[in-house]
Amino acid sequence: MTDAAFPSPSPVLPRREPAAEAGARLAWWHEARFGLFLHWGLYSVPGRGEWIMELEAVPPRDYDALADRFVPAPGAARRWAALARRAGMRYAVLTAKHHDGFCLFDSALTDFCASKRACGRDLVREYVDAMRGAGLRIGLYYSLMDWHHPDGARAQHDERARRRLVDYTHGQLRELLTNYGPIDILWYDSPWPLDPGGWEAERMNRTAVALQPALIVNDRNGLPGDFATFEQRLPSSPPPAWETCMTTNETWGFHGADAAWKSPREIVSHLVSCARDGGNYLLNVGPRGDGTVPDEAVETLDVVGGWLSRNGESVYGAARCGVRHSACATFTQKGRTLFVHVRHWPGDTLVIAGLQCRAGSARLLATGEPVPFEQDGRRLRLSGLPARPPDAPVTTLAVDCLDAPRQDTAALRRERQDPAAAGMQRRR
Secondary structure (H helix, E strand, O other): OOOOOOOOOOOOOOOOOOHHHHHHHHHHHHHHOEEEEEOOOHHHOOOEOOOHHHHOOOOHHHHHHHHHOOOOOOOHHHHHHHHHHHHOOOEEEEEEEOOOOOEOOOOOOOOOEHHHOOOOOOHHHHHHHHHHHOOOEEEEEEEOOOOOOOOOOHHHOOHHHHHHHHHHHHHHHHHHHHOOOOOOEEEEEOOOOOOHHHHOHHHHHHHHHHHOOOOEEOOOOOOOOOOEEEEOOOOOOOOOOEEEEEEOOOOOOOEOOOOOOOOHHHHHHHHHHHHHOOOEEEEEEOOOOOOOOOHHHHHHHHHHHHHHHHHHHHOOOOEOOOOOOOOOEEEEEEOOEEEEEEOOOOOOOEEEEOEOOOEEEEEEOOOOOEOOEEEOOOEEEEOOOOOOOOOOOOEEEEEEEOOOOOEOOHHHHHHHHOHHHHHHHHHO
16 A cells, blocks of 8 residues: 655644534544454455555556456455454455555446456445444545556646546545445545645545535545544654554555564554554455455454453543553553553552552453552552463553543652652652
8 A cells, every 4th residue: 555655644624514513423433443454456366465566567458357366255345344343443444446446346437346357246335234234334445546547647747637537536436425325434545646636635525525424534635634644653743633554464455475464462552552642543454365364364353352352441432641651551541540551561560650640449451350559749559460461462450540640750850850849749
């Protein structure tokens, strides 16, 4: 999916709607926190990543022939939906059309689509039905860049070509937002070769919202969207609504030689970091051409789902956290509960410095077992912990606070230079 020339996400601006309406429309998305990304298409057949057509300069005729070999097994989408449910994911996004221009949906505007080639089926329909049947929210990815369309490059310099490409693109988006019932997310990607004016992106968004009033759109058609999209990284200054997409290994589309699988611990750590900063984590898998997901990804997601079944309270609906600093843990919060996600288990005692809130109780989240603690003006000491971490891949503790959780480690530095301030802290 990566396009090295793609700019950093623009700040998200609200729609022209009352704040209460915008909040209600995005409420499920903020609650969800975790989604499944699916990169799947003709490139999945040779299995060398989704950019193979460009990076290996595959002639169009040779690439087109892959459509005669792309015949996924029935039921693949139902297996994806079951995997997402086990993993604790709340929504999914499928590449309805990637940069190669091949459509997984039945389009009246091209024959380069699954329903009119060897597959003979509308794969977006199968995906939508499977995800909806599993109770998951539904997202559709659509790449504006199109290597197959005859005007996909010359539209940059030829007005008649631009007109044809824009009409084609808007027409396909209308098909996706008309033919499959309620769609929750429209995930644009890669606006090359046109700018937002060239794509008529304002009209594109207006039409999308008119067809699907509850729709959420991202910002990759060049205009601010309902949420900002980050790729393979966490933002240093997160906007109010944002999502990062990452891969389970190092590639988006299936790559048979990519064995650099992320561990369950890495994935849980990324998920927690997103939730800490009020963002969502869209985790990608690249199914093979037949629709099967590599065993390594399935096994990892099953471990992550087991962890969420015990600790999901600390992730779903988490708000931006006012506590950030620790030698061994990452934090999330909901209301006045501070969740301590311990990456490096310290043994009997865990210390959190600089808390500016009073703890009322503490417990191991997975079991509910109480944890003894003591607190002074400088730190909270959680004690009586087992010698080894009682949960995997990360152990989470819940600290129910009497005040909103917040932290000021800089105050500890000031106290070292001001003994009077230190004494005041101890008497609080």
